[in-house]
Amino acid sequence: MNLFSINDLIATAPALVLVTGAILILLLQIVLPKFRLQAAYGVAIAVTAAAILLLVTGIPTSWQAAGATVQILPPIGTPVPLTEAFNRHVLFSGFVSEFSLLILIALLLLLLNSRRLLAELDLNLVEAYLMMLFSAAGLLYFIAAQDLITLFVALELSSLPLFVLAGWDRHSKSSNEAGIKYFLLSVLATTFLLLGIAFLYGASEGRTNLNELFYSLSRQPQSVRFAPFLFGILGWIFIYAAIAFKTALVPFHGWVADVYEGSITFVTSFMASLIKIAAVAVFFKLVMNTPENHRAIVQPVLMVFAVGSMFYGNLTALVQTNLKRMFAFSSIAHAGYMATLFIFPVGSALLAEIQKEASAALFFYVAGYAATTILVFTVIAFLETGDGEKRRITLEDLKGLGKRNPLAAFLLSLGALSFAGIPPLVGFFGKLYILRVLLGSGQYILALFVAINSLLAVYYYARIVFHCYWDYETEGEKLTGSALRSPAAWISGMALAVTVIGLGLVSSPVLRYALDAMVRFR
Amino acid sequence: MLTLSLLSPLVAGLFILLLPAKLTGQKKPSSLLMLVALAGSLISLAASLVVAAGFDGSLDGYQSVEVWFPSAANRVGWSFGVDGISIGLYILTTVLFPLGLYYSYLSFELQASEGHAPNREKLFWFSLLLLETSVIGVFVARNLIVFYIFWELILLPMILLIGIWGGKEKQYASIKFFIYTFAGSVFLILAMVAVVHYNMRSTLSFDINDTLSVAVRNMPLELQKYMFWAFIVSFLIKIPAFPLHTWLPHAHTQAPTVGSIILAGVLLKMGTYGIFRFSLPMFKNISLIYANFFIWLGVIGIIYGAWMAWAQSDIKKLIAYSSVSHMGYILAGMFSGTEAGLNGAYMQMINHGISTGLLFLLVGVIYDRTHTRELADYGGLAKLSPAFAVVFMIATLSSVGLPGTNGFVGEFLILLGTFQKNVWAGIFAITGVIFGAVYMLHLYKKMFFGEVSAKLKAVSEKTSLKISKRELAVVLPFVVAIFALGFKPEIVMDPTKKSLKQFVTNRTSLPIVKFEE
Known part of the structure; x- marks a missing residue:
């Protein structure tokens, strides 16, 4: 058993590129002290683009495994055998590369906005790019992790930079509060994760590899009197809880509103998009690796997560007046919609089919959700910084925005309508595919809950649109905001708007593509 | 052709949004914007008439089918077509929109002459055109x-x-x-x-x-x-x-x-x-089980709507409740499952669009001048504006269902069908006809006869209450349609008859003589 080979490095090339970029930024600070900001910005964008390119084209190197040639980093979308690396601590499947691609694209779009937004707040420091690159690299490992220990390490790699980013605005009390709050509660979640790993380790006679765990645990008799089985159940619940914290699911949502509101908006959009993508992907992977006998017992917990999040998020968002808090609660609700895809009927003959459809639906939903989230938070960020100082935006501030800043009003309304699930925007198709999976697998009650919640949610989303376009002549505190002034931000804003509209129109090819890619999970 | 009629309003709407902002914000509404909007709407109308001309009522299923992106059509297929059920409503839509568009321009002009500059014109035309595209889309979606x-x-x-x-x-x-x-x-x-x-x-x-x-x-x-x-x-x-x-x-x-x-x-x-x-x-089975329930729901709607309409003091609200009443007929006719009821229901759908559309249009015409919808403010309008009174009378009679107007054909067929299915519901539905006449004629009497009210006197001293020639031009197609469909309902019924036959569940309620074999 060799420690690692060049193959392992090639297989994780996209993540490594990001890490290299981060280190390069550190070095450039010394070499080019005058241009370090421009250099950091340039390097960050370049390495993210390079990572996307690597992921899409792959690296044409092959190795022999059990008689068949396996390409180590295959181009995306090709149905290939799974690639393992680092002694099966990391595993690449279609599922993993799809979600990795999503994370990288989201990162690129965020980075395009970053310079302008951070500069407006006078917080444009080199370290911000560093932190983002490290965090994103951590997320790539997080999704790909096949071993619980790697999962833990990757989670830490992605979280630690975020604690710093959450408290980025060090002169602001609320930002400091956000940083500390996120840190303390994350540590608690990490404890849960470790505890869960320990339980599973005990239950499975010393295994941490997800695949081995699955086969070991699935042989257990389904009886809580059998101690290892009970430990297994507890282990899963603890691990789910830890990931639910990252996904922002009820009852582990306590940090969401304050951290989302307190952090500078740019960081909020990072958390609400990238972390959410990775967390739901890992959650799904863990659920897929929970054997049927355990799932039968653990499933009600997932049900609580999903239904609780939907109702709590939407009902609380209804009464919010602060825009960022409203979207924070709505992100809980969206996590709830996605969590319904983690629930499969126990003992169904169609299980494999349902899981495949569910993974594709999850991919589509989270892609749409991430695009819309970045769009909305970018607009909010530009509105906040328009007057030179950071301010909180309430619903009242939006009155007449359609006249004062038509572009911002249009983009914000577009995002709100997509979140609400109004066709033909992407949010509608996301919900449609979730309903498809739920109704196709006979989970009518869950589908009904999703429908009821879309109805609840439409009110507060519609209010945003109403406020932007009605009350044209309202005087009062005038909020105008900067109109996406930098070209990079404009490109990113337009790209997002086109995605939100266009992804809906071409939803079926995208879904088919996602379905084809997700041939195997384990 | 369907695609053309579906998209031309939307394209015109987007084009309007792109036009320079200086066209709007003036005291008078921009005629250029209206012309663009009207063009989009008229192209749609022309295309729809081509579709209607090529429509063959003797065929089952969809005709003039058009599919976008055929390769991706496996899940969300963008395919369109018309059949007997949709053709009438499709044409109704494409006809109503240009009339409504042009009327809005006239209304804007009238308000401008009183010093009220039109509000956000571009968005207005865009909304209307987007609305047209989406309504057409509903009727032609496959x-x-x-x-x-x-x-x-x-x-x-x-x-x-x-x-x-x-x-x-x-x-x-x-x-x-x-x-x-x-x-x-x-x-x-x-x-x-x-x-x-x-x-x-x-x-x-x-x-x-x-x-x-x-x-x-x-x-x-x-x-x-x-x-x-x-x-x-x-x-x-x-x-x-x-x-x-x-x-x-x-x-x-x-x-x-x-x-x-x-x-x-x-x-x-x-x-x-x-x-x-x-x-x-x-x-099919479920709607047969619930047929009587929905017939009664329709009948309740007829009577409730009529009574509520009678009690209103706001003209627009009165007509709104008359809509509830008229839509009740359609519901009852649809679930009667008889050929007469179904055909009547379809006929009534078109009729209601014409007669109630005309009523709202006329109320709008007078409201633009008087700025009141209170029934109490009106009286003796026939003396001030005779032409208007005549047109309003025609609309009223069509709404009441006088023989010779289109309203009669639909209501009569529905009542016939309802009787065949459910005699008691039929009896109650018939009372709705009486109530309908009561509230509509009540409205007409209050508005047009009697002494000229103080409010109208005051208004007529400032502006003319007479309906203008251009407004009359908008009204004319409605009037023509009312009499055309009244005397020749086959225009609507022939293309749809075949498609509606599949819903017939109750051939007749007459006692069937069974022959011993």
């Missing part, structure tokens, strides 16, 4: 998801039209309209997906065709019932049928005139169209 997309898209221009250019309580009315309709459609999409994906392995697509009915028939009866209700609730809201009608009076009174015309003319028909398109063919 795919459940496409249908749903257009069905939901209607909300957007409607909330803008009501919320920006509406009356005093426009925001309340707009939100109420929005929440009500959205509530219905959430369950609609739930049921649509459930029907198509009842079995995960099913290979059904979302295209509207006979296999959908087969899929429904394979479901357990209990589940079918749930699906049926999920479908029909959203249609009942749109119609609106009796207990779910409360959004309508608000939306109608607060909407600008053109909004009311379109709302009464075609948007309400979307509900009944949905029942014809989905509820009746897909849930």
